[in-house]
Amino acid sequence: MRDILVTLIVFGTLPLIYKRPYWGAVLWIWISVMNPHAQGWGFARTFPFAAIIAAVTIVSLVVQKEDKKLPMVPTIVVFIAFLAWMSLTSLFAIHLDQVYEQWNKVVKIFGMTLVVMMLLKERxxxxxxxxxxxxxxxxxxxxxxxxxxxxxxxxxxxxxxxxxxxxxxxxxxxxxxxxxxxxxxxxxxxxxxxxxxxxxxxxxxxxxxxxxxxxxxxxxxxxxxxxxxxxxxxxxxxxxxxxxxxxxxxxxxxxxxxxxxxxxxxYKEDSSAMGRVNAWHMATNLAMDRPLGGGFQIYDAGVFARYAPNPEDIHAAHSIYFQVLGEHGFIGLFLYLAIGVLTWRSGSWVLKHGKHDPELKWALDLVPMLQVSLLGFAVGGAFLSLAYFDVPYYVMTAMIATRLLVKKHLKAKAADSKAAAQVAAKASQLPKQQKAANGLS
Known part of the structure; x- marks a missing residue:
């Protein structure tokens, strides 16, 4: 029953996605984050729903007469640079024969994040x-x-x-x-x-x-x-x-x-905590030795034997920061942190420039909650290997889209104020011109 329900929802929504591409972003987030098909017991568990949604969304984006421009704001530029850097580090990975699957997964997540960014144009x-x-x-x-x-x-x-x-x-x-x-x-x-x-x-x-x-x-x-x-x-x-x-x-x-x-x-008496510390030391030593990092799939006995203080205590990074550091080096970590900082600054910009406009109350209410969500990820992620978790990137797109809408609103309002001022100036000059004309006559 669950398999049939998910199938009906996805295929029933495809015509709507084709007409209104932003519904593709909504459905993509739902299928990729919730994974409802994984709750079934039959064919739906392995059916490529995500690929179908992505394909229809991209086709709709191309066919429909909507703005297809990706906003090249600093956050997005760094985001793309981070993706490119991860592709480069994958070419020089320690286990070159093992990285493709994870690289392919990350590329899909980042690629669809950019598509979602293109589709969030209104409140x-x-x-x-x-x-x-x-x-x-x-x-x-x-x-x-x-x-x-x-x-x-x-x-x-x-x-x-x-x-x-x-x-x-x-x-x-x-x-x-x-x-x-x-x-x-x-x-x-x-x-x-x-x-x-x-x-x-x-x-x-x-x-x-x-x-x-x-x-x-x-x-x-x-x-x-x-x-x-x-x-x-x-x-x-x-x-x-x-x-x-x-x-x-x-x-x-x-x-x-x-x-x-x-x-x-x-924590010093906890074996799990000390295992994480051991993995963090491994990632740091690896990045010091290899500027490009080790690439994906570095958590094995060989890598730990070479870089970890305790080579027998093999753990995943258990930290978004040390995960990126070990896999993509210090440059990768810098780009990753820059994405977070720039996203946060986008929210701060909205709060600063929109605070005196009642029409932007929704944005002033939304941005702090987006920041709180990202702060939770930044703190909790310090102890988890979730550097490629898609939800923070969707929060990022919401933050950027909000800033762009606020900027557009303020620009339009400033233009209206300037036009009104020009009309008022012309109106105030008209009586003077009439008086001058009467004097000549």
């Missing part, structure tokens, strides 16, 4: 993309929160198998990232029951994140909570709500959860 496009992210991850978050309640927090929450977020740590970070996006959608929802549903969903996602037993997610939640309060307009109300809600959430978790979280302070 409704941006909000539909956010809805797609929220539904895709929120579905698992609500389920995970209910599961945590039913199990009393004694069983861990895991992500959907075969996806970026199949692990407990990975799915917890996804829940953390989606909560601020839910908050934005709640602020623009007029129906009170819809707002209540969002409040419940955010609570369940937070509970599911705790129920994953992810220490990195707990740190990300803490950082997001502080920043969210700092950015909020109702600091007193939100602060009181946090004081009441946070202790309740923590008290619902069992003793074994608190024992695991306490190991954050004793």
């Amino acid at each position: 409704k496009h941006i909000e539909l993309a956010i809805w797609s992210i929220v539904i895709s991850i929120g579905y698992y978050g609500v389920k995970g929160g209910i599961f945590t309640i039913r199990s009393g927090g004694n069983d861990r929450v895991w992500g959907p198998a075969g996806t970026f977020i199949d692990g407990n740590n990975e799915v917890a970070l996804a829940f953390v990232m989606v909560i601020p996006l839910m908050f934005y959608l709640m602020t623009i929802t007029k129906n009170k029951w819809g707002r209540y549903a969002f409040i419940a969903s955010m609570g369940l996602c937070a509970l599911a994140s705790l129920g994953s037993y992810s220490r990195g997610a707990l740190l990300a939640i803490a950082a997001m909570t502080v920043f969210f309060w700092f950015k909020s307009k109702e600091k007193l109300v939100i602060g009181l709500a946090m004081i009441l809600i946070v202790p309740v959430l923590l008290l619902t978790m069992p003793a074994q959860w608190h024992q695991r979280m306490d190991t954050i302070q004793e």
